[in-house]
Amino acid sequence: MGLECTKCGKTNRDIAKYCKYCGNPFTAGENVKNGLAVIDDLVGLDNIKKEIQKMVTVIEGMKREGRLIPMNFNTVLVGYSGTAKTLIGKILCHIFYAYGLIQKEQPVTYKSNDLIGMSKGVFKQRIDDARGGVLFIDDAELLVKPEAKAGDVLNTLLAEIDRKPDDLIVIVTGLPFGLRDFLQKDENASFIGRFKNIFYIADYSPDQLTKIAEKELVKAGFIAEQPLLDKLVKRFRYLVKEEKKVDTESFPKNGHMAVQEAAKLIDSYYLRKASDKKILPEDIVGKIEERKPLEEIMKELDEFIGMKHIKDSVRDLYRQVKLRKARLEHGVGNEKPISFHSVLTGNPGTGKTSVCRIIGSIFEAIGVLDYGHIVEVDRSKMVGSYVGHTGPLVNRLCDQAMGGILFIDEAYELYQSKDDDFGHEAITTLIKRMEDDRGKYFVFAAGYQEEMERFVNSNPGLKSRVDMYFHFDDYSPGELADILKIMVKKEKYAIDDAAMEKVHIYMKELCAGKTRNFGNAREARKLFEKHIKSLQSKRIADMMDNEGFDKAELTKITAADIPDHPDPVSGQEAAPNQFEKTVDTVKQGLEQYKKDLQEIQKGLNDVSPENGEKK
CATH class of the missing domain: 1.10.8.60 (Helicase, Ruva Protein; domain 3)
Structure with missing residues (x-):
C-alpha cells in the first residue's frame, strides 16, 4: 500500500523513517497505521488481525504511561504454504521497529535448512548478530525431531533467548506437519512459554481465493466483473478439492493458487487479443465445480440397487442434520457443532464407499460441510514407520479431510494388539482431532461387522464419538x-x-x-x-x-x-489388502525387534566395563 507523504504527496514503501522524495520524517504512528492497513487489506486472517490490533493497543497504552515495554513478543506462525505467514512476520517486524521496541529495521532471516548444518558456536554468533532486532526463522517444522521433540537448533535458540531475553524478538514460521504436533505436546511447555503469540492460520476458502485473485487482477490494471467472479469461485472449489487429494507441497496452495489462476486469466485475455482490460468468464481455463442440487443427489441414492434400509437411514440422517442445522442457526436450545462420525459395516463390494460419497454430497448441498469430498485411507496411510511419525501423518490426513469426510477402510486394522504402539497413537491422535475439530469434518470408519464392533468397543473414547451406525447386507x-x-x-x-x-x-x-x-x-x-x-x-x-x-x-x-458356471474360486475373493496386512505384520515384528535391541543396548550401557557393576 505504501506510506503517503503529507508534505509532497508521494508514496513510499510500507515502513519508512523519511520520505525518500522530500526527506519529510514519518512518525511511528504513521508507520504502524500503514502496517496495520497492510494486514487489514489481506484476505481472511480475522483472528490474527484482532490479536495484532490488541497487541498494538497495549503497546500504545504502555508508551503513553512511559512504562518499560517487555520484549516478549516472540511469535510462531503455523500454516500451509500461501497463507501469508512470511508477510505477517515482516509486518510485525515493521511495527516493532516503528514503536522503538527494536533498533534494527530489517530482520536477520534464515531458512531452517541453513541452520541445521550450522555449528552451535556459529549459530550463537548469528543470534547475537540479530540482537537489537528480530531473528526470523522460516520452515521451522524441519527443526522438530520425528517424536515431536526440539532438535539441537531449537534447544540452542531457547537457551539463547533465556540468556539475554531483553534485546531480541524471535519470529518462527512453519508448516503444520510436525510443528503443530510439537507445539501441542505438554513436554514442550518450556519452549511454548517463551512465545507470546502462537497463531494457527487456516487455509483459504474458494470465496477468499476469489477475492485474492480479484485483487491481483485489479492491481495489474484489469476489470473483474461479477459474472467472472461467480465462475471463478466454482473454479477454486474444483482446485481446492483436487489439492486436498494430493499429499504434497508441490501442488499450489492458498494464495499461491490464487495468484497462479490470476496469471492464467491474464494470459487468456492476451491470447484472445482483447484491449478493453475486461477479464471474461470464458478466460477461465480448466474444470469448475458445480454444486449438485439436493434433488439430484437423492435421485442418485434412489438409483442404487437394493439397500432399502440404508437409503432410509441416509434420509433419516439428512432430516436430523437439517433440523440440527436450523436449531444452530436460530440459536434454539444448546446445540453443539454438528457431528456425525459414523461406522459402516459390511462385506467387500456392498457399496460402503459409494454411500459415503452420497452422504458427503448431501452434507455439502445443505451447507453442513464446505466441500463434502472424501479422503480414502487405511492403516498403511495412517501409521508411521518410526517413533513420532504417526501423529503428524494422521494430522495431515485430517487436514486434507477438512470440510469433507475421512473414510478409513478396514479401520479395525488400526488396532492390532495391546503392543501396537503406532496403531494406538493413530487412534489417539484421530480421537483428539475428532473432538478438536468437531463439525469441521466427519470420520467414517468401515470394515467387517464383527471386527468393527470389536474395534469400536475396545476404545471408549472412540465409541463415545460415534454418532451413526450403518450396516450393509450382501446383495441377493x-x-x-x-x-x-x-x-x-x-x-x-x-x-x-x-x-x-x-x-x-x-x-x-x-x-x-x-x-x-x-x-x-x-x-x-x-x-x-x-x-x-x-x-x-x-x-x-x-x-x-x-x-x-x-x-x-x-x-x-x-x-x-455368459459362462455356464462360476469359477471354483469365484465368490472366494481374498480379503482386500492382504499384501498390505502382511507387510504391516512384518513391520510390527521388526519394530518390536528394534525395541528389544534398544533395551539390550541400554542394559549394556548401564554396566561398567571395569567391574561389570551398575554405574
Whole structure:
C-alpha cells in the first residue's frame, strides 16, 4: 500500500523513517497505521488481525504511561504454504521497529535448512548478530525431531533467548506437519512459554481465493466483473478439492493458487487479443465445480440397487442434520457443532464407499460441510514407520479431510494388539482431532461387522464419538444381476433376455458358494470384465472378417457370452489388502525387534566395563 507523504504527496514503501522524495520524517504512528492497513487489506486472517490490533493497543497504552515495554513478543506462525505467514512476520517486524521496541529495521532471516548444518558456536554468533532486532526463522517444522521433540537448533535458540531475553524478538514460521504436533505436546511447555503469540492460520476458502485473485487482477490494471467472479469461485472449489487429494507441497496452495489462476486469466485475455482490460468468464481455463442440487443427489441414492434400509437411514440422517442445522442457526436450545462420525459395516463390494460419497454430497448441498469430498485411507496411510511419525501423518490426513469426510477402510486394522504402539497413537491422535475439530469434518470408519464392533468397543473414547451406525447386507442374486445389467448399459452394450436369464442362474450358483470374503458388486464387475467380454470377443472375432458383418454385433451380449458356471474360486475373493496386512505384520515384528535391541543396548550401557557393576 505504501506510506503517503503529507508534505509532497508521494508514496513510499510500507515502513519508512523519511520520505525518500522530500526527506519529510514519518512518525511511528504513521508507520504502524500503514502496517496495520497492510494486514487489514489481506484476505481472511480475522483472528490474527484482532490479536495484532490488541497487541498494538497495549503497546500504545504502555508508551503513553512511559512504562518499560517487555520484549516478549516472540511469535510462531503455523500454516500451509500461501497463507501469508512470511508477510505477517515482516509486518510485525515493521511495527516493532516503528514503536522503538527494536533498533534494527530489517530482520536477520534464515531458512531452517541453513541452520541445521550450522555449528552451535556459529549459530550463537548469528543470534547475537540479530540482537537489537528480530531473528526470523522460516520452515521451522524441519527443526522438530520425528517424536515431536526440539532438535539441537531449537534447544540452542531457547537457551539463547533465556540468556539475554531483553534485546531480541524471535519470529518462527512453519508448516503444520510436525510443528503443530510439537507445539501441542505438554513436554514442550518450556519452549511454548517463551512465545507470546502462537497463531494457527487456516487455509483459504474458494470465496477468499476469489477475492485474492480479484485483487491481483485489479492491481495489474484489469476489470473483474461479477459474472467472472461467480465462475471463478466454482473454479477454486474444483482446485481446492483436487489439492486436498494430493499429499504434497508441490501442488499450489492458498494464495499461491490464487495468484497462479490470476496469471492464467491474464494470459487468456492476451491470447484472445482483447484491449478493453475486461477479464471474461470464458478466460477461465480448466474444470469448475458445480454444486449438485439436493434433488439430484437423492435421485442418485434412489438409483442404487437394493439397500432399502440404508437409503432410509441416509434420509433419516439428512432430516436430523437439517433440523440440527436450523436449531444452530436460530440459536434454539444448546446445540453443539454438528457431528456425525459414523461406522459402516459390511462385506467387500456392498457399496460402503459409494454411500459415503452420497452422504458427503448431501452434507455439502445443505451447507453442513464446505466441500463434502472424501479422503480414502487405511492403516498403511495412517501409521508411521518410526517413533513420532504417526501423529503428524494422521494430522495431515485430517487436514486434507477438512470440510469433507475421512473414510478409513478396514479401520479395525488400526488396532492390532495391546503392543501396537503406532496403531494406538493413530487412534489417539484421530480421537483428539475428532473432538478438536468437531463439525469441521466427519470420520467414517468401515470394515467387517464383527471386527468393527470389536474395534469400536475396545476404545471408549472412540465409541463415545460415534454418532451413526450403518450396516450393509450382501446383495441377493437378483440384485447382483441388476447391478451387472447397469454396468452393461453404461458401457453401451445391449444384453438380451436369454443372456439375463443365464446371468440370474449364474448369480444364484455364485451366491450359494460364497464365503466371508464374497466380493458382492465386485463379483458382478468381474463377471462382466473378465468373462463376458472375453467370451463375446471370441464369438465375434471370426465374424468380423466376413463381408456384410453387422457392426451391431459389437454391442450385443447373448447367452453364449455368459459362462455356464462360476469359477471354483469365484465368490472366494481374498480379503482386500492382504499384501498390505502382511507387510504391516512384518513391520510390527521388526519394530518390536528394534525395541528389544534398544533395551539390550541400554542394559549394556548401564554396566561398567571395569567391574561389570551398575554405574
